[in-house]
Amino acid sequence: MSDCKLKVALQKSGKLSEGSFELLNKCSFKLRPSKNHYLIETKELNSSFLLIRDDDIPGFVDSEVSDIGIVGENGVFEYILDNPKHNLEVITKLGFAHCRLSIAVPQDGQIKSIQDLHGKTIATSYPASLRDFLAKHNVQAKILVMHGSVELAPKIAIADAICDLVSTGATLKENKLVELEVIFESEAVIIGNKNCSAEVKEKINELIFRLQSVIEAKDSKYIMLHIDKSQVGKLQEILPGCESPTVLYLHGSEDKVAVHVVSKEGIFWDTISKLKSIGATSILVLPIEKMMS
Numbered sequence: 287m288s289d290c291k292l293k294v295a296l297q298k299s300g301k302l303s304e305g306s307f308e309l310l311n312k313c314s315f316k317l318r319p320s321k322n323h324y325l326i327e328t329k330e331l332n333s334s335f336l337l338i339r340d341d342d343i344p345g346f347v348d349s350e351v352s353d354i355g356i357v358g359e360n361g362v363f364e365y366i367l368d369n370p371k372h373n374l375e376v377i378t379k380l381g382f383a384h385c386r387l388s389i390a391v392p393q394d395g396q397i398k399s400i401q402d403l404h405g406k407t408i409a410t411s412y413p414a415s416l417r418d419f420l421a422k423h424n425v426q427a428k429i430l431v432m433h434g435s436v437e438l439a440p441k442i443a444i445a446d447a448i449c450d451l452v453s454t455g456a457t458l459k460e461n462k463l464v465e466l467e468v469i470f471e472s473e474a475v476i477i478g479n480k481n482c483s484a485e486v487k488e489k490i491n492e493l494i495f496r497l498q499s500v501i502e503a504k505d506s507k508y509i510m511l512h513i514d515k516s517q518v519g520k521l522q523e524i525l526p527g528c529e530s531p532t533v534l535y536l537h538g539s540e541d542k543v544a545v546h547v548v549s550k551e552g553i554f555w556d557t558i559s560k561l562k563s564i565g566a567t568s569i570l571v572l573p574i575e576k577m578m579s
């Protein structure tokens with residue numbers, strides 16, 4: 287593999303940043319963010335990580351300051367609406383930082399439908415996404431752009447509604463707001479630039495391979511147990527995603543076997559009870575660090 291540098295843009299702090307660091311560190315990157323660090327260089331894949339505001343990431347990748355970035359899908363959507371001639375591409379979804387961009391209104395207010403927003407003021411950090419939504423619904427409303435504390439706008443009477451990211455819903459609740467409409471469902475994604483060189487592309491592919499092997503392993507478990515030979519068929523019904531289990535004979539036993547399977551579904555206590563009900567014993571459930579298919 288060539289030794290060009292891979293330049294990655296990450297959110298400096300916030301929900302996306304936590305997930306990004308966790309995922310990369312599971313791929314042996316050993317990134318330790320600290321308050322005054324804006325650039326982390328690492329020998330792993332000869333890469334450098336630029337820590338910036340998430341809103342700046344699509345622009346950095348589009349202008350090739352960074353080769354790739356980890357960002358919320360909603361941030362990419364917003365950027366694309368504003369920059370129709372962009373060169374960005376979404377390379378892969380990452381399965382964390384799930385949230386939605388929603389319009390929210392005061393709990394006990396007069397706004398009950400999208401049409402009620404007509405003539406009102408809506409505060410948001412995502413003006414292009416909101417403008418696009420309002421136009422599609424034929425609603426004329428004033429957009430007030432704010433880069434933080436959007437949820438406070440109705441309380442201090444500078445807006446009638448907000449359009450902001452909702453994850454757990456705690457922020458809305460604290461501010462006595464309720465969701466009126468979901469505009470966009472989002473999760474973390476990796477974006478790249480369509481014009482990147484073949485050398486960079488090769489590096490990106492290697493990184494994606496590593497990330498995906500960790501993501502795939504996250505929900506999978508390696509299960510070992512002892513069971514009567516005749517019950518192996520039933521095991522497959524209980525453990526979804528285990529197509530072909532490994533069956534090993536136990537020394538000195540005619541009908542008991544040891545079964546090893548990888549189950550791609552979450553294993554919960556009721557799964558264990560079901561396994562016990564068909565006579566499984568010595569059940570071990572192990573986490574899987576990486577899965578490479």
Ligand code: PRP
Pocket residue numbers: 300301302340434437450451452453454455456457458
């Ligand atoms: C988002 C959003 C809300 C909050 C919602 O902020 O702006 O304030 O998360 O999450 P909740 O539904 O779980 O309460 P984020 O943490 O992404 O920070 P940022 O807006 O500064 O980027």
Ligand code: ZN
Pocket residue numbers: 300339340341
């Ligand atoms: Zn942000």
